[in-house]
Amino acid sequence: MKEIRLMKGNEAVAEGAIRAGADAYFGYPITPQSEVMEYLMLEKPHERTGMVVLQAESEVASINMLYGAAGTGKRVMTSSSSPGISLMQEGISYMAGAELPCILVNVVRGGPGLGTIQPSQADYFQTTKGGGHGDYRLIALAPASVQEMFDFAGLGFELAFKYRTPVMIQTDGLIGQMMEKVELSEQQARITEFDQSWATTGKTPDRAQNVITSLDLDSSRQEQHNIHLQKKYQEVADNEVRYETFDSDDAEYLFVAYGSSARICQKAIELGRAKGIKVGLFRPITLWPYPMKELKAAAAKVKGILAVEQSAGQMIEDVKLATECNIKAEHFGRMGGMIPTPEEVLLALENKIIGGK
Amino acid sequence: MTEEIIIAGFGGQGVLSMGKILAYSGIMQDQEVSWFPSYGPEMRGGTANVTVILSDNRISSPILRVYDTAIILNQQSMDKFEEAVKPGGLLIYDGNGISNHPSRKDIKICRVDAAAEAAKLGNTKIFNMIVLGGYLKEKPVVKLDNVMLGLKKSLPERYHDLLPANEKAILRGQEIIQTIE
Structure with a gap:
């Protein structure tokens, strides 16, 4: 049960x-x-x-x-x-x-x-x-x-x-x-x-003592630690990249969003598709490691990307890195605790990406 | 079926718990549900609202700009949310303390004077259940049996002796709700 x-x-x-x-x-x-x-x-x-x-x-x-x-x-x-x-x-x-x-x-x-x-x-x-x-x-x-x-x-x-x-x-x-x-x-x-x-956990006779530290004043050893x-x-x-997509099979445009913004984008997709706009969602589940290769592949199939994040535009930098700036990609978001509505998100897609301004 | 609801009023009116009971009722009949409260500074100023979504499908955004139903329990919320009802949608309000009554012609408007009724019954705590009853009369999105199960789930056990009073309040709400022409 x-x-x-x-x-x-x-x-x-x-x-x-x-x-x-x-x-x-x-x-x-x-x-x-x-x-x-x-x-x-x-x-x-x-x-x-x-x-x-x-x-x-x-x-x-x-x-x-x-x-x-x-x-x-x-x-x-x-x-x-x-x-x-x-x-x-x-x-x-x-x-x-x-x-x-x-x-x-x-x-x-x-x-x-x-x-x-x-x-x-x-x-x-x-x-x-x-x-x-x-x-x-x-x-x-x-x-x-x-x-x-x-x-x-x-x-x-x-x-x-x-x-x-x-x-x-x-x-x-x-x-x-x-x-x-x-x-x-x-x-x-x-x-x-x-x-x-x-x-x-307490030293036993069969092994050397374990030391938990981030300090090593010997720079060559510290470099080795960094390399490790x-x-x-x-x-x-x-091995650990995680992401998912929604309605992206026939999409001409893509929202890229994570967390709560990904949820808001899903509603914007419903509203957009009702108006005939073929838009899908690419949702990174791991923010690091970022799904670079996967987003690049998804981006190759669309005309433009709107990165939606409740910020002034942070994840958009990784979107541009992933797509090597080969595709039109813009950021949309609200700040300071304001939550964008699905209608606002769709309007931003229409103005910034589809309208092509 | 998807029903998108905003419930808005003063803190203490049982707005959030009414939403929670609705959400639990949805779970009882295997629906997807979401409940997102106002928890910000506006709440500390005395008003409270909650967005509840019940659906047979996966729920996309838990926050919305427009709603199928608005349940409005004070003037501030009326000013804010009357415009947020979808055309053809439903607005339910308690007339207590409302000076500017809703005026839209493209939605259904119902009035349930739950505050007055609760006072008459001598139990102001059942106010929100009277409102809920009125809503369920207009939109039977959840069955009464499931509401009672949901209520049982969301009330701590020490309050379970109050379940019959709550059920009566829901039934009373169903009786007193009126459609405003």
């Missing part, structure tokens, strides 16, 4: 983490993601699975608690919204450098600065182009439904441990706050027997 519930996106990602066998959550409240920790506190996963839930004194503390717990090989998670994620960047860079797996959830709100509490997608650069310092990448998943909020918690842990690297689930206030039907998968046991070859990281990121780029 399938277990079906009506849940908010924020609740679904929390339940998804519990069921994926998470060991710990450390976080600090901020709108529009506070329901993640509220749900965990109410659910008392300590009683269900032994999972620890702790409200830290700040975002900086949360990410450093993650660093410590992840260093022992545990499945750990935090969540926040844009300004809080900015505060965590130092720790995220350290975790990438020290090769620590974790999932980070960013329920993006309008910025810059404290901005607003309404939905936005203007943290794309921060997520995909290095929010912290140094040459590192985050695997970035962009859910477009409450079901995916649930599913991506498990997928996130899987990828984080497969590559020993932080995974960002980048969503926004719309997906976080909305409720949809969710089909829950079964509880997975917390993993108590795991690969301890790298984790700091880059090789790993290339492996991720080769």
